[in-house]
Amino acid sequence: MSLWPSFRGLWKPGQKDSMERSPQLPQQDYKALRERCLRDGCLFEDSSFPATLSSVGRGPLLQKLPASLQWRRPQELHSNPIFYSATANRLDLCQGLVGDCWFLAALQALTLQEDILSRVVPLNQSFTENYAGIFQFWFWHFGKWVPVVIDDRLPVNEAGQLVFVSSTYKNLFWGALLEKAYAKLSGSYEDLQNGQVSEALLDFTGGVTMTIKLAEAPGNLWDILTQATFGRTLIGCQTHTGNERVMENGLVDGHAYTVIGIRKVTCKHAPEYLVKLRNPWGKVEWKGDWSDSSRTWELLSPKEKIVLLKKKDDGEFWMTFKDFKAHFKLLVICKLTPGLLTHEVGQKWSYTMQEGRWEKGTTAGGPIKLQQARDTFWKNPQFLLSVWRPQEGKTFLMPCSVMVSLLQKPRHRHRNRKRHLAIGLFIFRVSKFYDDQRKLPQEFFLQNNPLSFPEVFLPEKEVSRELWLEPGTYLIVPCTAEACQESEFVLRVFSRKHVCYEIGSNSQVVFSKEIVDQTEGHDEIFTRLFEKTPEINAAQLQRILNHLTWSGLGSTQPLFSLDACQGILALLDLNASGTVSIQEFRDLWKQLMLYQAVFHKQDNNASGCLNWAQLRAAMKDAGLVLNDDVCLLMLIRYGGPKLQMDFVSFVHLMLRAEKMESVFQNLTQDGKGIYLQKPEWLMMTLYS
The missing domain is CATH 2.60.120.380 (Jelly Rolls)
Known part of the structure; x- marks a missing residue:
């Protein structure tokens, strides 16, 4: 397989002329289809991706197929088929006749993070409980997660062996079924030939992929790789362009691999930096230094050697970081988007x-x-x-x-x-x-x-x-x-x-455009306001905020009380002067424009207030994620008697919440906890 000579697109309906497309992937209700099959006592057969050569494709892949290709369900191939096993080594997937090493390398990276894997592969599916021959998988498809439904008929040869992706555990079938679902999404098995690791990583996570050319890699590449390895990213790599020929050093040209680990080891004379990789074939390994049969392992202590060295022809191997940069062309790092996993402390992103x-x-x-x-x-x-x-x-x-x-x-x-x-x-x-x-x-x-x-x-x-x-x-x-x-x-x-x-x-x-045009359009006004008074107090702040036009809030214009402005000023006043400067006010105005935008977006009934669900959504849009209970407490604390929050109260809440987060980040040493002395405790109590 060649990774680079062919570049493709996927598909989206509704365009004409030069972008005309064939009918879209059908919308299939997995639960309804399964219940119908269970009620009728039959196994699901997917007419939109049938068990025929049309699902395989129409190109060179047909020439690779066995003469007597058959389609069989896992229950026909093994006496005890298992969909997924948490105890099995999930890296033990092997590439078949399709040249989709890029897909399998990304899939193997996905298996190292089970919580992410379970988003793509619902792990509660089986061949026993409520089995109806139907399975469902999820892929991130241009901005949203889409389900793909398939039946479990898989192509096999005359001996009953899978011709595409298989597992070294002969009764494990989640990998083969996932490949079929991805083939359906892509058009056919043939359409899985030729690709790049970054494409599959994107479809598995909705993350952002970064590709580093190793010949032009920055000097701190090891640090980048270390941060990526411990930062819950997915990592793949690709060798130089070729036709999947096994070279003398054991690597395959034009091939994708999975980066499954890194290690700094202590040798007798100096430290060595090692990278662990896996070949999607499940065999064929590197033969150079630190390979399974290399003598360089004698440079390690016996204990470290036992931990790292596994002499098996399983496609997994170690090599030096230097050799990795020399023999591989691309390193692909997939960073997860904020919405995929729980927000980490100090890592909130809009x-x-x-x-x-x-x-x-x-x-x-x-x-x-x-x-x-x-x-x-x-x-x-x-x-x-x-x-x-x-x-x-x-x-x-x-x-x-x-x-x-x-x-x-x-x-x-x-x-x-x-x-x-x-x-x-x-x-x-x-x-x-x-x-x-x-x-x-x-x-x-x-x-x-x-x-x-x-x-x-x-x-x-x-x-x-x-x-x-x-x-x-x-x-x-x-x-x-x-x-x-x-x-x-x-x-x-x-x-x-x-x-x-x-x-x-x-x-x-x-987010509303007022963030730009009101900041820029009022800048001259702000300058005039501060010409005679370099600093403004709470009463002056109140007059300014109540005389400006809040076009993003429609007909409901906010009314800032003196008490509210004193609270806002206290949160901004860094030098305890009782006033704010023009630069501090400009920063406040940008914050207010953001709050106006998200408030207006969630106030979809134009009531001028947010309920609990709207408040939670608005705070998330503004970059602050709270659990449901805390969000309800905030509504009780800062909202009205009917559990509704107006814009002024929303501003007060958001400024306090961001200030409290800033205080926490300044006081904590590890992002997990803090020890407060009495003055600090009093300060935080007054902020709350």
Whole structure:
């Protein structure tokens, strides 16, 4: 299998002309279908992905099949079939005739995190209890988790051996059934040939994948790998381009592997850095230093050697970090999105997702090539991004970590029928306010150079950039390598605090645009207010807030009491002066615009108040996740007698909550607990 020569798309319905597609994957109700089969005493047969050669494909894969291909259910292949076993070594999956090592390498990485695996593979399915020959799997498909239903008829040869993915445990079938579900999602088994580890990792997690070219790897790559290994990421890698030929050193060219561990060991003379990998074939291993038969193991203590060395032809092996960088081309790290797992202390991220499209004649502007070519670049979709850092006890500008991901949507039902377009991201700093009802004009791109741009446009499903940006306003322009190329795409942005939306279009804004235009539009007013009084007190703050227009709240305008403004000022007043400066006020205003946006978004009945469910959703949108009980207590504490919370109370709650989190982070040493002295306890009590 070659990993790079063929680039594909998946599929999405509803487009015409050059993006015409075949009928969509059917929506099948797993529970209803299973109950019907149980009631009728029959086993499910999936007519949308039948047990025929049409599900295998129509290309070269047909030539590899055994002459007498049959389709059999697991109960026909083993006397005691098991869907999934927590005690079995889940890495013992082996690749079959399909050239989908990229899929299997990602799958093996997934098995190292069982809580993530269970999201893709519902582990409560079996061949005994309520068995009806039907199984269901879940994949992250361009912004949402989608179920894929299959029957359990699997292709086997004349001897009853699986011809595609199998397990070394002959009665274990979850891997083979998952491969079938992924083949159905992709169009056919044939469509699983040729791919990259990053694509499957994305479909398994909805995470953001980062690909590192090992020949150009940063000097701290070991530190990056260490952080990734212990940070609950999924890691794969790929060798240099080839045709899956086994080389003299035991590696396979043009092949994907799973990174399953790293280790710094103590040798007799110096430390050695080792990487553990697994070949999806379940056999064929590295033959160099630190391989199963290498003499280098004698450099370790007997105890460490016993722990690390397992002499089995199972496709698993160790090699030095130096050899790893020399013999592998790509390292793929999949970072999990905030919504997939529980939020960790100090690691709250905001997440926005926008959909867009490049359309010939309107929005398919192509890249910047020369100055004179920028007259088409500006036609690309444009997304305005406002970034700022949440309050952390200090109000000065610091770079913010921002991850931007661009996914191109499928252009055909069968992923191998149409190639991926080569895509990339341009990011510009916006130093002054523009009318966000219109796209930034051609002149902007003639006068401004991008902060970040693609060195090479990549024909991949996803491209991503990790950036450190100062708080401010930016423009993201996704584009294709050539003008007039058509496709749909998904843009995702992750940071601690941000707002991102498309300008010059009719698309829905995830967070209200007032965060940008009110901050920028009022900046001159703010400057005038502070000309004569460098610092303002609570009464002055009250007058300012009650005289400004809160256009994002509709007809219900908030009324800030003096007590509320004194509380707000106390949370912002870092030097105990009883006043705030213009910079502190600007930071407050940005926070208020975020709160206005999320409040308005959740106040869907325009009542001017939030109930418990709306409050919980608004706090989550603002980057603060609380469990249900705590959220209800907050509503009781800060809401009205009818358990409704108005905007002013919501502002007070959010500012206090973020301040309390900041205090906790400043006091804790390990993110788990704190020891409070009496003055600190009193301070936190007064904040609550």
